[in-house]
Amino acid sequence: MTIASDDPRVAAVTAPPPDAPPAAPAAAPRRRRARLTRNRWGYAYVAPFFLLFGAFSLYPFLYTAYISLHEVRLSDIDGAEFVGFGNYTALLQNEFFWNAARNTLTIGILSTVPQLCIALGLAHLLNYRLRGRTFFRVAMLMPYATSIAAATLVFGQLFGHDYGLINALLQGLGLDRVDWEAGTLSSQVAISVIVTWRWTGYNALIYLAAMQAIPNDLYEAATLDGASRWKQFIHVTVPALKPTILFTIVVSTIGAVQLFGEPLLFSGNGMTNGGASNQYQTLGLLMYDQGWTNFRLGQAAATAWAMFLIILVVVGACALIARRRARAER
Amino acid sequence: MATVTFEQATRIYPRADRPAVDTLDLAIGDGELLVLVGPSGCGKSTSLRMLAGLEEVDAGSIRIGDRDVTDSPPKDRDIAMVFQNYALYPHMTVAENMGFALRIAGVGKADIGRRVAEAARILDLEPYLARRPKALSGGQRQRVAMGRAIVRQPQVFLMDEPLSNLDAKLRVQTRTQIAALQRRLVVTTVYVTHDQVEAMTMGDRVAVLKDGVLQQCDAPGTLYDRPANTFVAGFIGSPAMNVVTGPGVDGGVRLGGAVLPVPRERLARASAGSGRITVGFRPEAVDLRAGDGVPVVVDVVEQLGSDACLYATLGAADDGDVLHTADLVVRTEPRSAPAVGEPVTLRVREDHLHVFDPVTQLRVD
Numbered sequence: 240m241t242i243a244s245d246d247p248r249v250a251a252v253t254a255p256p257p258d259a260p261p262a263a264p265a266a267a268p269r270r271r272r273a274r275l276t277r278n279r280w281g282y283a284y285v286a287p288f289f290l291l292f293g294a295f296s297l298y299p300f301l302y303t304a305y306i307s308l309h310e311v312r313l314s315d316i317d318g319a320e321f322v323g324f325g326n327y328t329a330l331l332q333n334e335f336f337w338n339a340a341r342n343t344l345t346i347g348i349l350s351t352v353p354q355l356c357i358a359l360g361l362a363h364l365l366n367y368r369l370r371g372r373t374f375f376r377v378a379m380l381m382p383y384a385t386s387i388a389a390a391t392l393v394f395g396q397l398f399g400h401d402y403g404l405i406n407a408l409l410q411g412l413g414l415d416r417v418d419w420e421a422g423t424l425s426s427q428v429a430i431s432v433i434v435t436w437r438w439t440g441y442n443a444l445i446y447l448a449a450m451q452a453i454p455n456d457l458y459e460a461a462t463l464d465g466a467s468r469w470k471q472f473i474h475v476t477v478p479a480l481k482p483t484i485l486f487t488i489v490v491s492t493i494g495a496v497q498l499f500g501e502p503l504l505f506s507g508n509g510m511t512n513g514g515a516s517n518q519y520q521t522l523g524l525l526m527y528d529q530g531w532t533n534f535r536l537g538q539a540a541a542t543a544w545a546m547f548l549i550i551l552v553v554v555g556a557c558a559l560i561a562r563r564r565a566r567a568e569r
Numbered sequence: 570m571a572t573v574t575f576e577q578a579t580r581i582y583p584r585a586d587r588p589a590v591d592t593l594d595l596a597i598g599d600g601e602l603l604v605l606v607g608p609s610g611c612g613k614s615t616s617l618r619m620l621a622g623l624e625e626v627d628a629g630s631i632r633i634g635d636r637d638v639t640d641s642p643p644k645d646r647d648i649a650m651v652f653q654n655y656a657l658y659p660h661m662t663v664a665e666n667m668g669f670a671l672r673i674a675g676v677g678k679a680d681i682g683r684r685v686a687e688a689a690r691i692l693d694l695e696p697y698l699a700r701r702p703k704a705l706s707g708g709q710r711q712r713v714a715m716g717r718a719i720v721r722q723p724q725v726f727l728m729d730e731p732l733s734n735l736d737a738k739l740r741v742q743t744r745t746q747i748a749a750l751q752r753r754l755v756v757t758t759v760y761v762t763h764d765q766v767e768a769m770t771m772g773d774r775v776a777v778l779k780d781g782v783l784q785q786c787d788a789p790g791t792l793y794d795r796p797a798n799t800f801v802a803g804f805i806g807s808p809a810m811n812v813v814t815g816p817g818v819d820g821g822v823r824l825g826g827a828v829l830p831v832p833r834e835r836l837a838r839a840s841a842g843s844g845r846i847t848v849g850f851r852p853e854a855v856d857l858r859a860g861d862g863v864p865v866v867v868d869v870v871e872q873l874g875s876d877a878c879l880y881a882t883l884g885a886a887d888d889g890d891v892l893h894t895a896d897l898v899v900r901t902e903p904r905s906a907p908a909v910g911e912p913v914t915l916r917v918r919e920d921h922l923h924v925f926d927p928v929t930q931l932r933v934d
Contacts, residue, residue, distance in 0.1 A: 400733070459623050459654035464670035464721075465644035478660035 326541035347495030362446035379440030499523030604772035609783030854921030862914030
């Protein structure tokens with residue numbers, strides 16, 4: 240129950256005892272106070288979370304919004320100058336922003352789509368009675384437990400131009416070496432590989448958990464109906480996983496919009512420009528670049544808010560699609 | 570249309586110490602409704618799943634018609650199954666559920682529509698064809714599961730406790746409908762249940778299993794009148810048959826100080842090994858009388874309206890040598906039922922007395 244609940248039923252339940260003064264206008268605040276005291280332990284128990292949330296999430300969030308409306312230099316934080324939506328209009332006219340947005344989109348698609356498809360396939364395989372199932376399940380979570388820095392450094396080596404394992408393999412197959420870091424598509428593919436490697440197992444475990452909730456007799460019925468394993472996957476497993484798939488799409492999309500560590504470390508030199516021609520600079524890198532390389536905090540805050548709004552739009556669209564589908568199925 | 574034959578069919582689950590189904594021999598006639606019945610864990614569902622191809626056959630063979638299907642995959646067996654929980658596809662409509670097998674088999678859309686409509690008409694499902702299973706009641710779901718089987722026009726129907734998720738009243742209604750439908754379609758059907766009333770009312774023949782071993786397979790009437798052993802005697806019939814073991818004496822078995830007469834020849838054969846004899850009598854095969862007979866004390870009287878059930882224990886002079894696991898049950902006229910605590914004597918109508926060997930537990934005729 241929320242504090243400000245105006246539900247008449249709630250009011251009836253929490254009505255004051257009969258000896259309370261019947262004066263109608265005075266009753267409302269008194270009732271609210273009574274409700275607060277009665278529920279004081281409930282509020283006490285949830286308070287620690289909301290204190291932390293307020294201090295470390297809500298306040299920075301709102302303060303970022305405040306900053307984004309000002310011209311602020313990192314060297315002189317107190318000397319903020321109100322510029323209204325100036326930072327936002329500047330952002331929309333900034334070619335770097337559109338470049339970063341485009342990069343974020345392509346890397347997002349290149350990583351999210353294969354990541355979720357592979358995860359679904361892996362989960363399907365792990366759902367069978369395999370020998371050493373537990374081992375595989377733990378093994379799948381290993382990339383997720385690895386630090387981004389370690390993983391990216393290793394992958395940076397693998398994708399290296401002169402001594403990288405992947406180019407060595409390409410050469411062994413008689414193909415040309417690829418300068419992974421320099422090309423636009425190649426660098427984005429390489430970064431997507433790192434992201435996919437890290438998150439596939441995590442998503443597979445989520446899918447696996449959902450798959451295990453599907454009753455086995457559905458598969459038996461489908462077997463008797465003559466459906467092959469593949470048809471069972473299409474007609475039994477995937478429909479049952481729809482809500483889970485939507486959830487992973489939302490989570491992966493949020494992760495993709497905020498992508499930062501992998502492209503930062505992929506360059507190998509800690510530069511935030513995302514390659515010589517910004518070919519893999521994501522929104523996250525751009526924001527960092529603006530704030531901590533160019534010291535323009537107001538601009539960086541505006542970028543942060545733009546990223547947040549993009550996530551809101553994407554998640555909202557997903558929710559809308561889900562609701563429409565659910566209504567159609569009713 | 571086909572017969573079904575189990576030949577020495579055996580299933581041993583990995584790491585189990587005894588077979589779940591032990592050398593099952595069973596021949597099911599064309600168009601017959603055979604009921605597999607037994608207590609839980611008796612192997613009845615496993616037998617059905619072996620026939621469906623959902624369970625391996627470790628030894629022996631299973632034939633449908635002339636085809637040996639022991640090792641063929643489920644889809645090649647031309648069977649349809651109704652599951653206990655119906656196993657309807659939750660995201661498909663009723664029509665899609667019923668037509669799924671045909672769709673997989675590549676049957677044309679028009680054909681599927683026609684066959685689904687036909688099945689829906691038979692099962693009164695026409696108003697619900699566009700609904701999803703979760704928008705249906707339990708009874709409707711059960712009918713959709715039936716419809717899914719009918720649409721396939723298989724050689725054999727398999728039903729795994731299809732009524733156990735329905736409430737008591739609907740169960741009685743549906744069981745009549747299923748039996749009638751089966752007789753109308755004349756499709757060989759194997760029906761699994763743990764409920765002996767269901768088995769008796771529905772089956773052309775009933776196969777009773779216990780611990781994976783077939784005890785008896787006969788028409789319901791035969792099963793009731795001539796149970797092959799004490800297990801079948803106690804399992805079939807409600808209330809259950811009274812089965813009592815006591816010392817064999819001249820002319821019968823001594824129970825509670827009195828002698829219950831047993832025909833001489835059967836007495837001799839049944840008691841030959843141990844000197845004891847097991848007799849069984851159904852609750853309705855008893856006459857209550859004052860005077861001579863086996864003395865019992867009435868513990869409980871259950872008034873059912875049409876008749877009354879007395880639960881009684883053997884009277885005073887129990888020799889300590891009599892084994893009976895439960896109270897003796899007597900079915901009697903409701904108006905003339907004796908009161909609780911009243912001592913009465915009971916006599917068993919002679920042609921309704923079952924005699925068993927106490928060692929082998931087998932029937933003696």
